[in-house]
Amino acid sequence: MPxxxxxxxxxxxxxxxxxxxxxxxxxxxxxxxxxxxxxAIAMVVLxxxxxxxxxxxxxxxxSAFGGMLRVDKFGLFSQLICLIAxxxxxxxxxxxxxxxxxxxxxxxxxxxxxxxxxxxxxxxNDLIMVFVSxxxxxxxxxxxxxxxxxxxxxxxxxxxxxxLGAFSSGLMLYGIxxxxxxxxxxxxxxxxxxxxxxxxxxxxGVLVAIGGALLITGFGFKVASVPFHMWAPDVYQGAPITVTxxxxxxxxxxxxxxxxxxxFGVVGAHVSGFTGVLWWMAxxxxxxxxLGALAxxxxxxxxxxxxxxxxxxxxxxLSAAAEGSARANPALASLLYYLLAYTFMNAGAFIxxxxxxxxxxxxxxxxxxxxxGKRKPWLAAGLSLCLLSMAGIPPTMGFVGKFYLFSAAIxxxxxxxxxxxxxxxxxxxxxxxxxxxxxxxxxxxxxxxSSPAAYAGLAVSGFALxxxxxxxxxxxxxxxxxxxxxxx
Amino acid sequence: MFEAVLFxxxxxxxxxxxxxxxxxxxxxxxxxxxxxxFFFLAADxxxxxxxxxxxxxxxxxxxxxxxxxxxxxxxxNLRHGDxxxxxxxxxxxxxxxxxxxxLAVGLFTALGQLPVVLPxxxxxxxxxxxxxxxxxxxxxxxxxxxxxxxxxxxxxxxAVVLAKKEI
Numbered sequence: 001m002p003x004x005x006x007x008x009x010x011x012x013x014x015x016x017x018x019x020x021x022x023x024x025x026x027x028x029x030x031x032x033x034x035x036x037x038x039x040a041i042a043m044v045v046l047x048x049x050x051x052x053x054x055x056x057x058x059x060x061x062x063s064a065f066g067g068m069l070r071v072d073k074f075g076l077f078s079q080l081i082c083l084i085a086x087x088x089x090x091x092x093x094x095x096x097x098x099x100x101x102x103x104x105x106x107x108x109x110x111x112x113x114x115x116x117x118x119x120x121x122x123x124x125n126d127l128i129m130v131f132v133s134x135x136x137x138x139x140x141x142x143x144x145x146x147x148x149x150x151x152x153x154x155x156x157x158x159x160x161x162x163x164l165g166a167f168s169s170g171l172m173l174y175g176i177x178x179x180x181x182x183x184x185x186x187x188x189x190x191x192x193x194x195x196x197x198x199x200x201x202x203x204x205g206v207l208v209a210i211g212g213a214l215l216i217t218g219f220g221f222k223v224a225s226v227p228f229h230m231w232a233p234d235v236y237q238g239a240p241i242t243v244t245x246x247x248x249x250x251x252x253x254x255x256x257x258x259x260x261x262x263x264f265g266v267v268g269a270h271v272s273g274f275t276g277v278l279w280w281m282a283x284x285x286x287x288x289x290x291l292g293a294l295a296x297x298x299x300x301x302x303x304x305x306x307x308x309x310x311x312x313x314x315x316x317x318l319s320a321a322a323e324g325s326a327r328a329n330p331a332l333a334s335l336l337y338y339l340l341a342y343t344f345m346n347a348g349a350f351i352x353x354x355x356x357x358x359x360x361x362x363x364x365x366x367x368x369x370x371x372x373g374k375r376k377p378w379l380a381a382g383l384s385l386c387l388l389s390m391a392g393i394p395p396t397m398g399f400v401g402k403f404y405l406f407s408a409a410i411x412x413x414x415x416x417x418x419x420x421x422x423x424x425x426x427x428x429x430x431x432x433x434x435x436x437x438x439x440x441x442x443x444x445x446x447x448x449x450s451s452p453a454a455y456a457g458l459a460v461s462g463f464a465l466x467x468x469x470x471x472x473x474x475x476x477x478x479x480x481x482x483x484x485x486x487x488x
Numbered sequence: 489m490f491e492a493v494l495f496x497x498x499x500x501x502x503x504x505x506x507x508x509x510x511x512x513x514x515x516x517x518x519x520x521x522x523x524x525x526f527f528f529l530a531a532d533x534x535x536x537x538x539x540x541x542x543x544x545x546x547x548x549x550x551x552x553x554x555x556x557x558x559x560x561x562x563x564x565n566l567r568h569g570d571x572x573x574x575x576x577x578x579x580x581x582x583x584x585x586x587x588x589x590x591l592a593v594g595l596f597t598a599l600g601q602l603p604v605v606l607p608x609x610x611x612x613x614x615x616x617x618x619x620x621x622x623x624x625x626x627x628x629x630x631x632x633x634x635x636x637x638x639x640x641x642x643x644x645x646x647a648v649v650l651a652k653k654e655i
Contacts, residue, residue, distance in 0.1 A: 003629060010631070017638055024645065066628030106649045113642045120635060132632045136639045158650075178598070206598045224598035 002065055009056065009071045012049040012079065013116045019045030022111035027105030035103050039094035039453075040107040043087060046115065050083040067187055073482040074336075075123035078257035081456030082337050083119035085250035085391065088347035091457030093242045094449075096354045099449065100240065100361075102147060111246065114140030118254035126187040127176045127215075127257060130258050130445060131169070134438075135252060138165050139425040141247055145239040150360075158236025164231045168221035171236045175214025179249040182207030186456070188261055203404075208413035212274055214282075215262060222255040223311045226284040233292070236304035244300060245350035248307045249343040256314055256339060260332060263322050264486070278319035283417055293431045299353055300364045302431055303346070306390060309428060310342055317405050317422050320412040329483055331412055337472075338477040341397040341465070348386035348461035352379050355448035369435055379448060380439045382458045388467045390443025392425055392430035397465045400472040493534050502528035515561045519554065526550040537615035 007014065023038055030037075053076050060247040061072035069075075090111060095106060099381035117137030142165060146158020179184050217228065219413045223230040236244045263278075287311030296302035314335055355376075356363040373380040389398030402425065409418040439446075468475045492621035492642045505528065508521035585644045624633045 021641075065631035068584055068631040104649065109645060110649075113638060113645075116638065126628075126632075128629070128632050129635070130638065131637045136635060138641060139639065139642050139646060142641070143649060146650055149650065181598070206594065210594050210598065246618060306630065 001294040004273070005062070005317045006064045009062060009068065010120075012052045012056070012083075013119050015045060015049045015067065015110055016116040016119070017136070018110045020051075020116070021107040023105050023112070026110070030090040030105075032103060036098070038105045038108045039090055040166055042090050042093075042112060044085045045112060046083055048092060048117075049119075050080060050087070053080050053083060061184070063125065065191070068126050069120070070485060072488045073484065075257060076259075076337070077121035077479065077482040080120035081336075081343050081391050082115055082122065082250045084340075085253065085347065086115040086341045088241045088343070088351070089246040091353045091460075092354050092454035095449070095451035095454060096240070096242055096357060099357050099359075100148060102240070104147070107144065107147060107270055109442055110140045110144050114246065115250060116145070117441040118250050121254040122257035123260055124258060125188050125261070127179065127188070127262075130178060130262070131173060134172075134255075134258070135169060135249060138169065138222075141243070141251060144243040145235060145247075145339055147243070147384035148240055151238070153238035154240065155238075157235040160231055161235045161239075163390075164221070168228070171214045172218025172390055174425070175211045175218065175462055178207050178211030178214065180211075180213060192264070195301070201409065211272070214276070215335045216277060218273065219255055220281060221261065223252055223259065223314070224308050225281050225311045226288045226308065229276060229285070229288065229308045229311075232308055233301050233304040236307065237298060237300045237364075238431065241350050241354040241357065241364075245304075245347050248303070248350075249339075249346045252307070252311065252314070253343065256335065260318060260321070261423050261472050261486075263318060270281045275319060275322050278322060279356060279414070279417055280316060282312055282315035282319050282395040284422045285309070285315055286421045287312075290424040290428040290431075296431070297366050298364055299366055299369075299435065302366075303349060304446050306428070306431070307346070309424065310390070312336075312424070313402065313405055313421060314338060314342075316409050316414070317419050319417065320409040320414045329479075331408035332483055332486075333476065333479040334408045336400065336403035336482055337476055338405055340479075343467070344395075344461040345386040345465045348458055348465070349381055349390070350456045351450075351454050351461070352383040352386075354454065355379060355450040356446070358447060358449065365435065366435060367444070369438040369446060371444040372441075372446040372448070373440035375446055376448050378455070379458070382462050384436050385462050385465055387432040387435060389469070390445055391429045393429075395466070396469040397472070398469070400476075404476070439454070439483075491535055495532060498528045498531045498535070502532065516558070519557050519561060523550055523554050526554070534609075538618045538655070539615055540617045543617075 014278050019041065023041055026038070026041075027035070055072060055076050057073060057076045059082075061070065063070055090108070091108065093111075094264060097103065105143060114137050118135045121130060124133055135224050142162040145161050146155050148154035172249055179191065183191050184196065185191060188244070202460035206246060217306075221231075236248065239247065242340075270406040286309055289305050289307075289312050293302050293305035293309065296305060304367035317331045317338070320448040321335065337432060353362075353364050354366050368385075385396065392402040394400075409415075409421070502525050505521045505524040509518050510519055512518040526545060530545040530550070531543045533539075533545060576632065611619065623629050
């Protein structure tokens with residue numbers, strides 16, 4: 001039976017759940033004019049949930065609900081990243097949706113549900129819980145993608161994401177059933193213990209191989225890694241910008257957290273073939289993502305390919321981490337740090353892009369940026385900072401993150417992968433710098449509109465990128481510390 | 489022994505009606521073939537002591553979901569000439585059969601390696617509704633069960649938001 005302590009351990013998610021219910025109930029009774037208050041409610045709920053998460057961070061790691069969740073520092077750190085992604089997305093949602101002509105309270109309810117799913121997924125310690133929370137997150141995202149119902153692109157994005165996502169969920173579930181057949185349990189520590197224990201070698205071979213491969217496919221789809229990336233550009237382009245921002249960082253953080261737990265529970269040192277699979281996925285994702293972005297003139301599409309490339313860098317860390325132990329693993333710590341960095345730079349870039357939306361339509365063509373440097377120097381500076389950070393240029397958080405990612409990969413002996421990644425990242429500098437050329441060196445009259453809340457979101461992102469980039473020590477120490485209780 | 493024979497007979501019928509779903513040209517016939525498939529699967533579940541799953545299979549799949557399918561087919565208002573045609577199926581069927589063959593090889597190899605791990609003792613009431621109820625509400629599956637309620641809420645909200653005339 002669950003105890004009060006169990007409820008306390010899931011209180012951040014519970015709060016999000018009740019916040020979403022309150023918004024949905026209020027939606028039914030409030031006048032349309034006062035619906036802009038929903039973004040404030042959502043922000044407060046997200047902030048309070050982040051506070052609860054942070055206060056849980058200090059306590060000892062514990063299992064909740066009979067081992068379904070493992071509330072450890074790793075999961076809480078990942079949950080915090082998802083909450084930050086949610087807060088940054090909500091910060092520029094209100095006026096952006098207003099300009100799009102979408103005035104729906106359900107938007108915020110779905111964002112809260114989605115973030116709740118992400119947080120649960122980051123802490124799930126059982127494949128059943130991984131699957132259920134992944135579905136809560138994904139279905140919220142499918143709906144949010146299609147929210148601009150009058151825009152065929154948005155509907156296409158939602159539909160495409162839904163069909164492919166349902167297919168990948170099916171594969172994942174199929175993989176879970178194979179693993180269960182081979183190992184006799186769905187709990188991650190249970191699976192890990194099975195591999196550590198005395199079992200007849202090779203007996204579970206095929207079942208575990210098929211199950212693991214199908215699960216990797218499912219995770220690979222969620223993080224948009226090659227060869228499961230084809231949906232990402234269309235979906236990122238079609239979805240409302242705020243949703244794209246949440247999708248690119250929050251979904252990625254949650255999926256990578258669950259992926260990492262899975263890698264250490266199942267793949268790790270036990271099943272050697274999978275590290276090779278991760279190696280190839282990482283290499284292909286970095287190359288295809290960066291090369292794909294080179295040709296894009298639409299900034300949302302460009303950022304979608306860049307998000308694929310970033311998934312590649314993170315996969316590189318995972319592939320490097322899979323060969324070491326879970327604790328004091330520099331690759332895993334750099335993964336967490338980079339996820340945080342990516343959340344800030346991604347949200348910052350999308351906040352600036354959302355400022356170009358007018359008369360119910362997005363305008364994310366690169367030509368729209370022309371002249372922004374003169375007309376709105378702060379927006380231009382914010383976007384430049386985020387792009388420089390994505391390119392990995394000092395003194396930003398992106399540089400520190402990339403530095404630790406690549407050095408961790410080299411330390412673990414993955415020199416080849418690091419070389420592939422460095423070459424791919426170098427080619428990426430071209431497309432990150434091109435928008436800056438448009439902003440500062442081309443004449444034009446960029447028309448933008450931003451609310452103070454959006455500026456605040458941009459300022460927070462920019463400040464974090466610079467502050468943690470100039471003084472990376474403390475945040476890296478926190479990321480390191482987060483690993484100590486993993487599978488403890 | 490008798491149960492084993494029944495199991496294989498039921499499975500055979502389920503598989504044959506499954507093939508019927510894809511090969512029938514009339515959509516209604518396809519849908520009815522699917523109903524047969526669901527019923528015989530449910531019979532298999534009963535034989536495997538999974539009573540709860542069997543009942544749910546009938547109630548949800550053979551009942552609610554099939555009604556939905558047939559409604560949609562009726563609403564589409566197919567005329568006689570609109571029956572499905574199988575043009576250009578040659579190449580696709582090669583890919584499909586290749587995938588199915590690959591899966592079959594994998595499954596048979598996996599089956600060859602069974603039994604893998606079975607619990608030392610299976611409780612007497614295993615698979616009954618009482619057992620499942622305890623596992624869901626008192627056992628370890630409480631949290632996923634409750635999270636599914638959030639999942640269903642999200643799905644309902646989504647259906648309304650996306651389908652409502654005005655938002």
